[in-house]
Amino acid sequence: MTTEAGIHLLIVDDDARIRELLRRFLVRQGFWVTAARDAAHARKLLAGLEFDLIVLDVMMPGEDGISLTRALRAGITTPILLLTARGETSDRIAGLEAGADDYLPKPFEPKELLLRINAILRRVPQARTNPELPKVLHLGPVRYDVGRGELWSGDERVRLTQTEAQLMRIFSACPGEPVSRARLVEELGRDDGQAQERAVDVQITRLRRKIETDPRQPRYLQTVRGEGYRLAPD
Numbered sequence: 673m674t675t676e677a678g679i680h681l682l683i684v685d686d687d688a689r690i691r692e693l694l695r696r697f698l699v700r701q702g703f704w705v706t707a708a709r710d711a712a713h714a715r716k717l718l719a720g721l722e723f724d725l726i727v728l729d730v731m732m733p734g735e736d737g738i739s740l741t742r743a744l745r746a747g748i749t750t751p752i753l754l755l756t757a758r759g760e761t762s763d764r765i766a767g768l769e770a771g772a773d774d775y776l777p778k779p780f781e782p783k784e785l786l787l788r789i790n791a792i793l794r795r796v797p798q799a800r801t802n803p804e805l806p807k808v809l810h811l812g813p814v815r816y817d818v819g820r821g822e823l824w825s826g827d828e829r830v831r832l833t834q835t836e837a838q839l840m841r842i843f844s845a846c847p848g849e850p851v852s853r854a855r856l857v858e859e860l861g862r863d864d865g866q867a868q869e870r871a872v873d874v875q876i877t878r879l880r881r882k883i884e885t886d887p888r889q890p891r892y893l894q895t896v897r898g899e900g901y902r903l904a905p906d
Contacts, residue, residue: 678704679702679703679704679724679725679793680703680704680705680706680721680722680723680724680845681698681703681704681705681706681723681724681725681726681727681789682705682706682707682708682714682717682718682723682725682726682727683695683698683705683706683707683708683727684707684708684709684710684711684713684714684726684727684728684729684732684737684740685707685709685727685728685729685732685755686709686710686729686732686733687729688709690729691707691709692707694707694727694782694785695707696858697782697785697786698786698789699858699859701786704841704845706721706723706845706846710732710733710734710735711732711734711735711736711737711739711740712734712735714726714728714740715740717846718744718748720807720847721807721818721844721845722750722807722819723750724750724751724793725750725751725752725753725789725792725793726744726750726751726752726753727753727755727785727789728740728741728752728753728754728755728772729754729755729756730754730755730756730763730767731756731757737754737755737756737767738754738766738767738770738772739770741754741767741770741771741772742770742771744771745770745771751773751792751793752771752772752773753772753773753774753775753776753785753788753789753792754767754772754774754775754776755776755778755780755785756775756777756778757777757778773792773795774788774791774792776788807819809844809847809903809905810905810906811883811892811903811905811906812884812885812891812892812906813825813826813885814830814882814883814892816840816844816905818844821837821840821841823840823882823883830882832879832882833878835860835875836875836878836879836882838859838860839856839860839875839876839879840879840903842856842859843893843901843902843903844903847902847903847904847905848902848903848904848905849902850896850899850900850901850902851900851901851902852899852900853869853872853873853900853901854869854900855900856872856900856901857869857872860872876893876901879893880893891904892904892905
């Protein structure tokens with residue numbers, strides 16, 4: 673099944689295994705995907721980024737999914753699909769009353785999740801077309817317009833190759849969070865393997881030349897030992 677290009681999903685689940693399985697599956701379906709480990713992490717991401725749909729687990733330690741849904745509905749209209757092991761009618765009603773757009777009990781087939789996501793997106797196309805003020809990340813003298821995918825130095829636009837533009841979009845979806853080399857290989861659509869990870873390292877080096885004052889001592893596109901890379905805006 674194909675999806676509309678440019679759809680950005682937020683996955684919120686405290687189970688790292690499920691979170692990664694969902695992320696990998698949905699990336700393969702053509703979505704841009706950012707993952708959060710709990711409600712607090714999700715709030716942090718939502719404070720700086722716009723998403724087209726939120727896939728939210730109900731049973732999480734701390735603030736649960738229904739409570740987070742209710743809180744989010746006070747400020748945003750982003751569609752929310754709840755996931756939970758609780759399939760009773762009363763639980764579904766509680767989720768819908770909190771403001772969720774749909775409710776999928778666990779366990780479920782990935783294809784059913786995909787069908788429900790696409791069904792929600794078809795019902796609320798206005799959520800993806802309303803103009804929004806551009807979000808800008810400041811990287812010293814350079815700034816990155818997240819909405820437009822443009823890198824600027826003063827009044828001069830910095831030309832990005834297609835791969836560099838993809839890297840910036842991946843990093844800007846989770847500023848301050850490490851992104852593994854393996855994930856970069858996957859999201860760039862490259863084959864797995866150490867050779868491809870080294871190719872990503874080369875692209876990172878080239879991108880740093882356009883961002884950093886001193887690419888040999890990167891301040892904004894950092895290497896995180898044992899984890900990968902992260903974008904650290906001002």
